Amino acid sequence: MFYHDNKLQYKVRVDKPNPVFANMLQQAIGGIEGEIRVCLQYLFQAWGARGPVKYRDMLLETGTEEISHIEMLATAVALNLEGAPLSLQEEMTKDKVIGAVMGGMNPRHVLSSGLAAMAVDANGNPFNGSWVVGSGNIAADMYANVMAESTGRVLATRLWEATDDAGMKDMLAFLIARDTMHQNQWLAVLEELGGLKGMHPIPNSFPQSEEHQQFSYSFISTSIDGNTQAQGRWSAGQSMDGKGEFTFDPAKPFGDEPMLGPPDPRGHAQTEQMTGAADGGLMDKIKGAL
Amino acid sequence: MFYHDNKLQYKVRVDKPNPVFANMLQQAIGGIEGEIRVCLQYLFQAWGARGPVKYRDMLLETGTEEISHIEMLATAVALNLEGAPLSLQEEMTKDKVIGAVMGGMNPRHVLSSGLAAMAVDANGNPFNGSWVVGSGNIAADMYANVMAESTGRVLATRLWEATDDAGMKDMLAFLIARDTMHQNQWLAVLEELGGLKGMHPIPNSFPQSEEHQQFSYSFISTSIDGNTQAQGRWSAGQSMDGKGEFTFDPAKPFGDEPMLGPPDPRGHAQTEQMTGAADGGLMDKIKGAL
Amino acid sequence: MFYHDNKLQYKVRVDKPNPVFANMLQQAIGGIEGEIRVCLQYLFQAWGARGPVKYRDMLLETGTEEISHIEMLATAVALNLEGAPLSLQEEMTKDKVIGAVMGGMNPRHVLSSGLAAMAVDANGNPFNGSWVVGSGNIAADMYANVMAESTGRVLATRLWEATDDAGMKDMLAFLIARDTMHQNQWLAVLEELGGLKGMHPIPNSFPQSEEHQQFSYSFISTSIDGNTQAQGRWSAGQSMDGKGEFTFDPAKPFGDEPMLGPPDPRGHAQTEQMTGAADGGLMDKIKGAL
Amino acid sequence: MFYHDNKLQYKVRVDKPNPVFANMLQQAIGGIEGEIRVCLQYLFQAWGARGPVKYRDMLLETGTEEISHIEMLATAVALNLEGAPLSLQEEMTKDKVIGAVMGGMNPRHVLSSGLAAMAVDANGNPFNGSWVVGSGNIAADMYANVMAESTGRVLATRLWEATDDAGMKDMLAFLIARDTMHQNQWLAVLEELGGLKGMHPIPNSFPQSEEHQQFSYSFISTSIDGNTQAQGRWSAGQSMDGKGEFTFDPAKPFGDEPMLGPPDPRGHAQTEQMTGAADGGLMDKIKGAL
Amino acid sequence: MFYHDNKLQYKVRVDKPNPVFANMLQQAIGGIEGEIRVCLQYLFQAWGARGPVKYRDMLLETGTEEISHIEMLATAVALNLEGAPLSLQEEMTKDKVIGAVMGGMNPRHVLSSGLAAMAVDANGNPFNGSWVVGSGNIAADMYANVMAESTGRVLATRLWEATDDAGMKDMLAFLIARDTMHQNQWLAVLEELGGLKGMHPIPNSFPQSEEHQQFSYSFISTSIDGNTQAQGRWSAGQSMDGKGEFTFDPAKPFGDEPMLGPPDPRGHAQTEQMTGAADGGLMDKIKGAL
Amino acid sequence: MFYHDNKLQYKVRVDKPNPVFANMLQQAIGGIEGEIRVCLQYLFQAWGARGPVKYRDMLLETGTEEISHIEMLATAVALNLEGAPLSLQEEMTKDKVIGAVMGGMNPRHVLSSGLAAMAVDANGNPFNGSWVVGSGNIAADMYANVMAESTGRVLATRLWEATDDAGMKDMLAFLIARDTMHQNQWLAVLEELGGLKGMHPIPNSFPQSEEHQQFSYSFISTSIDGNTQAQGRWSAGQSMDGKGEFTFDPAKPFGDEPMLGPPDPRGHAQTEQMTGAADGGLMDKIKGAL
Known part of the structure; x- marks a missing residue:
């Protein structure tokens, strides 16, 4: 069961709002490398955990932490959208640099969310539940988690490079540190589960x-x-x-040329697929072979 | 550049066609754990590889092998669909077991593909390009690959358990072996890249x-x-x-309560969001704080 | 920021596991009427809230409660999958009723999740972030929330009808009650915001x-x-x-027949679209009109 | 059954074509707040209407009107794309403001549609049929409709603010008025169905x-x-x-800690999940409890 | 602009409701071969038509007709769902054939739509706007249309084979006839545009x-x-x-081995990708070549 | 089975890298008109081919060629991203034209792929397996293929117009030529299958x-x-x-007004839908008619 307070896990400060950076941050919210994905991934792994309880509990802890990360990033997006341009004429008559900004914004931050974060990535692709991996095999899942925290930390460092806003760099430096921990955490499970030689090939329960x-x-x-x-x-x-x-x-083939049966007439292929009229008897060869 | 011959990498034989198993096999073709995903993942990683050439070449080799696996599985699906029921009346008047079969079939195997494989998973979800991970960081990518081959091998062993068709078990025993190799292969790269202590936290190039x-x-x-x-x-x-x-x-909060600015009038929030009339002056507090 | 304990908000008991019902419950987890949607919807509305703080806080409270509902349902899915058939032969040789069961199961509950819940609906469609509505206009958002709790409660009552498992009926009776409250809760905000005459047309800030x-x-x-x-x-x-x-x-038209310009040659329409050769001079009429 | 004439419901005039605004208008065509959604939503609700005929007929009327709105907006998109830049060099050598324009365009308006509207939103996300809500419960559906017209009118007013093109403002002033009516229309049904006290909790047919x-x-x-x-x-x-x-x-928990059974061996979890070797006997506790 | 009456284009009669066939019919509504697709495809082609007016008008006519086909099929789905089982216990206690039926139903026909059609295909995949092809090149579009009517007619004949309900066969015999016409219709445009030798290669306006x-x-x-x-x-x-x-x-290669530059340090590849330490100097060769 | 060498089918040269053009090229990789689609389409048609072997073999040949086209385009994307801006400050302080460039880039080329191609289109939409058409009817499939090569060639000529980079124009001139061949190739099959009069209406096997x-x-x-x-x-x-x-x-209606049955009480429509209280007896009329 879940609870909250109304503070942030770490402070979120934006010194100079930038709607283009707001769009980039969306990748860390709703992208495949983002926080909604790891949050749901760890929680679903916990809720479906069969086997030792401590892994379930650990997944529940860290899944809960990730909700707080989504919250921080959603706040950062909203703050980066403060004062964003709402009209095209505003764009065109003022400094042309702003013109460039509007090109890099997500227009739906104006049109759909009213200057707030959405459950989408930096291309506006909605978050997709298929990214939530929970296989029931804990070693496979731990690799999914190491991978998520690795691509997630790569993303966070790229966002850190992309901005020179001191507040944003500070927030990202916190998130990058948490990704460091989470990589180590899932690797620690893998060690407990027997390390390379004990775990692989995954699943190690198949003879x-x-x-x-x-x-x-x-x-x-x-x-x-x-x-x-x-x-x-x-x-x-x-x-x-x-x-x-x-x-x-x-490489060399260990199999033969595949040979499928003729079409079932009720599947309404073309007549020529069924009679072989079009290829000078090849069809008969097929039929002969079956 | 790519070439082919018209044989299969390994033989595909179906002793007793089963359209329900055909549907299950689709998970290994178009599912997130499936072969289209690893095929495109390794090829895109190869085509975008920056750094040592040998990793690019290795990815190209194995990406190419995976096309042959899609081919084997697509052939297996078609063979499992031979003689599948095409009409509901056929179902209901014959043995009721067949009735059960139709419930577990993918109706689009009849309606859309004419008894052939499709680029979808076992729920009919189309293959989705977002699953193709290539981050530009080779260690993160190798974890994505280990993870793909681990969930892939788990899937293959479950398919192996689900069937008692000797031909299908034989084909899956080949694919399971290849997944064993591919897990080892990506792990070997991770060792070459420095192992746990050398690689982590990923990216290791961020100070x-x-x-x-x-x-x-x-x-x-x-x-x-x-x-x-x-x-x-x-x-x-x-x-x-x-x-x-x-x-x-x-856990404890290191941040404060987040505080966003009031709505921009041109974003057409409700008037009450802008005047604070609804909450006895709370809005004034917000404005004061900004 | 978010916290948890390791109990459930309400007890989840399954007297007679049923994998077909497990699949149905997925609609309440990952479906458009489901709990991931309302959870993220209330949280994103909170994180983007501009205006009176009390609405933000209320959204945060109820968004947090919804995580606990996902947890209950995910647990219910896993419990309904206990003992589910893992192989086709098992199906066919035993009671034919089981054969029917397998037709109604989600095969990915076996193949992909290892008998646990997934972030998908009852058709296996992955949860989709586009369903998370947060417009920045609080009245529009409250209607989105009333609507979500209305379709959600309709869904829950249908699940209640579909099962005769006393444990599942008990859990659903709790969730149905919470939907009752949440409908009332969002309606209460709408009253505070001025009721029908004060709020509409939404947005009421447009002259x-x-x-x-x-x-x-x-x-x-x-x-x-x-x-x-x-x-x-x-x-x-x-x-x-x-x-x-x-x-x-x-109905009657207040506008004219629309008239677009001819194709730009660099857009490579067919030549006949540009010369009008195909239609006896109609093209010239277009050009003349522009 | 459906008919048409070749005029527009209301005039569509673009004084100064703007391909960035063309992209913004796509949100009102193929977006979740857009006209394809309400069109199909009202029509599907009509086609599935069970109960009083007058609601079915009303839904059919307004669903039909919405096709005319898609037509107006599609025409507006095509007119805003007249003369749009088709090449990057054109962009870079002329006025830099145009450079900014291309950044905000949808490149698929050039590449895929040849300067015409598409069935996508302002991020290029294709229209998604999951947005079409028709629950079979008329009160829930009416809330879905009020919500759609509320977010739709918010969107239209934001588009109105975003442009200073007099023709576009005129067209949007018509569509905004229609959204006013449609909000009132669905609210009128809700009153007829009993108002707050008669309708709620929805469904009111569940005891x-x-x-x-x-x-x-x-x-x-x-x-x-x-x-x-x-x-x-x-x-x-x-x-x-x-x-x-x-x-x-x-909040407090009314349920216990959830407890799932151990993995089925044929589901190929890791051996350590089944033996409990990794956690000092916790697994035995699980088994004991079941 | 669009109008309607409250009759059907052709009569829809279901003699023996069958919820499994209801699900199959969804393919003809919301599937890639279905009527929503052709409806929107012809209408969007019309609304974006540049060039001879007669093609725009023809597309508008047939696009409008297709709305009537969606209506017929949606009605057929609802009629096939009359009396469908709403509970699992009902299934299991009655004739086992019904058990088989529920396996082949779409559970969302019970849970989400209340026994009515939805904007999805026979796998429950929502209709997807990306299927709506309108390229701005009329010859390419006509091929898209011939293709849509060909796969659509194949689908309709398979549905005709799948059912022995006389009412449904009658309705499908009408739709099959319309597909015959529409194939011929788009082919007629292709002839008018110059036939094979005049039209190809498409676009014929590229030198x-x-x-x-x-x-x-x-x-x-x-x-x-x-x-x-x-x-x-x-x-x-x-x-x-x-x-x-x-x-x-x-086949033979006319190009060389591709050679990409080294990673930009700010993109945070692994250090080993940038120093070449891992491959014995291959990296230096890359750098030398650039 | 498949093989490769490490050269490109045709040379890929970028004289002046342009990240906006990199984004445009993505349409030809992961878009509905793109190469992943035709590659998988031809291969899946081959793997499911029932009937004359020569068509299967031909499809296999050309499907294999298309992999080489994806490779060329992926290489072109990576080369166009060399030196792309990685930070917003870099953008704003240098030439403003670069500012415009960043607006037109795909931010995920920086954030997610590290300056490499992805399996997405020019709007960042992931490749979607639903686009892969293989109907089992060879004539329908050939039209799907002509259509794919027609929209594909239209796309390629638009990309050719959009760039003035001599290397890119050279590569595109190769791909345009291949599209010419492939249009002709599928048309040749259609002629072999009987031409217009022999093939249509498709399927020609339905009486x-x-x-x-x-x-x-x-x-x-x-x-x-x-x-x-x-x-x-x-x-x-x-x-x-x-x-x-x-x-x-x-147009005129040949059918009647559709008439659905009343709601099943267990489906939990509103009470008013079941009693007819809201419409002065219309409901009774419905019930009477059934």
Whole structure:
């Protein structure tokens, strides 16, 4: 169950409002690298957690923290929109730099939200629930979380570079630090779960004897001319999970040409697909083969 | 540049076509854990690769391999749809088990594709390009790839459990093996890039002196009653990146109550939002504060 | 800022797990009538609130409560999925009723989430941020909220009818009660803001003298044969906002035939669109008119 | 059944074409507040209307009128795109103000539509059928309609402020007037259906004796520090539906800690989730409790 | 401008309501092959038409007719949902065939629309405005229209096969006939615009001297083993547009290996991407080449 | 199965990087007219091909070629982003033309991809799998392909006009030539399949005797005032498929007013919808009619 107070987790100050930066910040709210995604991802993982309770509890804690991050960023967007231009004529008659600003704004910040944050990314794409990963396999989920905090911290550092507003840099320096912690946090779970050699291949509960093991540690090169530079740690030596040896092998087909049956007449393909009239008997060959 | 032959990478055989399983297989084609996603993800990462060429080349190789996996799965879907029921009356008059089958089919396999695979998942959601992650930071991308191959392998083992068709189990045993390799492959890159201590926090090119370091290794507990079980490797001891010590700290606000300016009259809020008539002078307080 | 404890707002009990009902409950989580929508809607309205502080605070309170509702429903989904069938053969060899069940399940509850809730609706459509309405006009937003709680309560009563599980009926009886309150709550704001005559037309800050008032209270009938039964409170008498008299008027055009310019050659329309060769001089007429 | 003539419902004149305003107008066509949404919403409500015929007929009338509004706006977009820049070099060598213009244009107005309107909003998001609300409950639907006309009129007044083109202001003054009428029209239905006390809680056909009535009129405050300003009409006094008394109550949990079963082995969670090895026996506690 | 009467274009009768067929019919309403798509497509093409007026008028006529088709199908969906099961217990206790039915229903027909049509397809995917094609090039648009009516007629014949309800077969026989006409209609425009030799390559207003003509009529075979059967009318003889001769050529690269610059430090790639430490000097080669 | 080399199909050179043009190029990658769409469309048509093998093989060849086109365009995007501005201050203090540039850029090219291409269009809309058409009817599919190559070539010529970069014009001149070929290629299949008279109406396997033939070649005019100019090849003379004569007929209804049953009480419509209290007995009329 959830509670709140009416303060922010960390202070949000905008010295010089900038509606173009407001739009950029939307990526950290409603984007695939953003805070709504991690918030819902950690909460859904918690709510569906089967297994040790401590992981569920930890996910619940950090999922709750992320709501506070959305709040900070939404506040930052609103503050960056203070005094934003609301009309085209205002744009065109004043300093032309403002003209450039309007080009980089999200027009829906004027038209749809009345100068407030929305649940969208920096292209105006709405937040999409398909980004919320919770697989029921905790190791896979922890990688999803490390990945989310890694792309999230990359995003935050780019936002930090994009602005010279001291207030915004201060807020982002807090969020960047939290991303540092959260990367470490999910990695700590991965260590507890057995580390590389204990966890992989994920899921580690599937018996590897059932997979076709001659393909389990082979780097398959699809290059037709042998002119590849794709050699590295992955093409020789012990595999990362300690269960095999890497090899480097040229691609070749182990299967045959696929052969589907003729169309069912009630599916209303063209008659020519069913009679073979168009291809000089090839159709008969198909039918013969089935 | 790309080439093909007309064979399959591995054989695809369906002993007993099952249109419900055809629908399940769609998750491995057009789902977020599926092969279109990894195919485009590795190729876009390759095409945008800046830095060492060998990573670009490796991504290109494996991205190309994944096209062959889409092809195998699309073939498997078509073969599972051979003889699928095309009419409701056929359903109802024959064995009632078939009635159950039609409920679990994707009706668009009949209506839209004529008994062939589509670029959708097992709920009929179309493949979505937002799932294709390529951040320009190779470590973040490798985690995205490990995550994709982990949820992908979890999916493949669940498909393996869901069917007792020997042909399908054989094909999945091949794909599961390839996912084993690909998990190892991306992990190998992460080792080459410095391992946990060298890579993290990602991006490692941002100076940590610029982040607010008192928050960088603190597990923040949002639990209001102290009744949490969220202690573990992440709440004490050296951080995974070797750059700090984990602590466990109760959440508290470091910021103030946010305070936005009044609405711009041209944004046409309600008059009462602008005059404060509705709240006995609270609005004046806002205006005073700005 | 946000906090949590590890209990549920109201008890969630499932007497007889039913994976088909699990799928139905998803509508109340990730659907347009669902709890993620109202949660984010109230929170975003709070975070963007300009004007009286009490409305912001109230939105923050109820937005926070809604997180607890998502949690309850997500728990209910997971409990309804306990023991769900994981394989097709299991289905077919046992009681045929189970076969029917699998048809009504969401296969991604098996394949993607491992028997847990997802951020999707009952068709597997992912939650979509475009549903989060916050216009910056508080009266419009309150109507969005009344509407959300009305369709939400309709949904909850339908779920209540669909199940005979006593635990689920108990949980829904709680959620239905909360929807009752929330409808009343947003209506109370609308009364405070002036009621029908004070609030409308929304936004009430736009001077009605600027709109074309001969069309402001006219019911326009597009029926070509006068054979309409569309008479009612809206076709005569004082308007609801007290600012006009309803009339009932047949539709007629007040504008002319639209006339666009010819294609810009660099936009590469077909040559025939630019020369008018295809229509015996009609193109010349267009050009002449411009 | 539907008919047309080749005139516009109201005249559409653009004195000074502006491709940035063309993009803004798209919000009123394909946006969530736009005319395609209300058009389809009213028509689908009509086509699914069960109950009094006059509401169906009224919805059909106004749904038909809205097609004419899409037509007016699509014409306005095309006229605002007359003479829009088609090449970047044109931009850069002429007046820099034009450079600003191109930044605010939708590039797909050049690339995809050849200077014509599209079924998208001002961010280029395609119109989405999920926005079309028709619940089968006429009161809920009427609120959806009041809400749509309220956010729609807010949008139209913002577009009116954004332009100083006399032709566009004239067209918008017509559309704003129609939104005035349509707000009043749906409110009139709500009055006919019984007004606040007769209609609520929606649906009024569900027996309130079945809901948990101790929660039906309670404002639940999730604030942890009692420092909320969220008091108002909704926290004391008779409820709006006349069926209860508002109270103001602090949030507290009425449920227990949720407890899910262990993972099904065939769902391939990590082994550690199933054995409890990772958490010192917590797993056993779970198993014991089930 | 648009008008209506309250009759249907053609009679809609359902002899034996079937909620599974109701779901299938949704494909013809809100699917990519469906009527909302063609309706909006023809109307948007009309509203953006530049060039001969007669094409605009024709598009307006047929776009208007399509609204009547949506109406017929929406009515058919509602009629097929009469008496549909609203509860799971009802399902399980009665005839098991009904159990199968519920699996094939759209649960949102119960939960969201109250037994009425929605703006979605047979998988519950909402109608998507991106499907509305209007390119500004009339020949391209006519092909989009032929294609829409072809996939639409294929869909309608499959629906006709899927049902044995005489009323539904009658309605579909009408819609199939209209699709016949509309295919012919758009083909007639293509003939008027010059036929194959006059129209192609589309756009015919781009000077072919500017394209690299050695590639304009070459079938490029990407097959690596020469084992292709892809010979036909397209691999030899005069091209369809009469402007070249088809040839059959093996694929080969005409470009070099792509070479991107190193990462900008402010974009926060990993340090190893910028220093080349990880690949033994390959990075220096890149830098040298730029 | 698929292979690659590490060269490009045609050279990609950017003389003067332009991040606004990079954004425009995205339309040709991830847009509905773009290369991901045709690539997957041809491949999925091949993988689902039932009937003559040579069409499957041809589709496989050209689908493979299209991967190489995505690669070229992705490379072009990355090259156009070299040196793009990464911060707002950089923008504002230098030449104002750069300010205009940033307005036209995709901010996610900085924030999300680190100056590389993404799987999105020029509005940032992610690629959508619903655009991949494969109907199982080869004639319908060939029209889908002609249409895709026609809108694709229109797009490419507009991009050619938008830039004066010689390298980009050279690359586009190659792609335009390939679109010329591909239009011709799909048209050649259509000729082989019987041409207009043999193929239409599509599907040609449905017996026309089953459709309501009095409507099969009638142009239905929905114009209420007879003031239409919609006469042409389609309104008189032999139909294009040679199977009928075109006529021009005014629209009139052949169906009755639709009449749905009353709401099921468990669907929780408003009480007034079920009792008819609100409309003076109209409801009774409905019930009487059923």
